[in-house]
Amino acid sequence: MKLYVGNLSFNVTEEAFKEAFAVYGEITEAIIISDKFTKRSKGFGFVTFADEEAGKKALAEMNGKELDGRELKVSEAKPMTERR
Numbered sequence: 001m002k003l004y005v006g007n008l009s010f011n012v013t014e015e016a017f018k019e020a021f022a023v024y025g026e027i028t029e030a031i032i033i034s035d036k037f038t039k040r041s042k043g044f045g046f047v048t049f050a051d052e053e054a055g056k057k058a059l060a061e062m063n064g065k066e067l068d069g070r071e072l073k074v075s076e077a078k079p080m081t082e083r084r
Helices: 014-022 052-062
Strands: 002-006 027-034 041-049 073-076
Touching (some): 014 027, 014 041, 014 052
Antiparallel strands (some): 002 073
């Protein structure tokens, strides 16, 4: 199960990001999206869980939880749509 995580602090590292969600189960991927030119975080990322139940639990418990001073916005990731 893949989760979208928004409203991330620009100071959160990928390691800290992964650790925050790892308590809910095995993570196959945790990535913070960064600007391709500045390499600075865009303030959101994705976490993929090996188990759907772990993902659902993380979604329920991490949405609204504070990480590095910012309240996270967690939802199920949706497929990327084509942009013009």
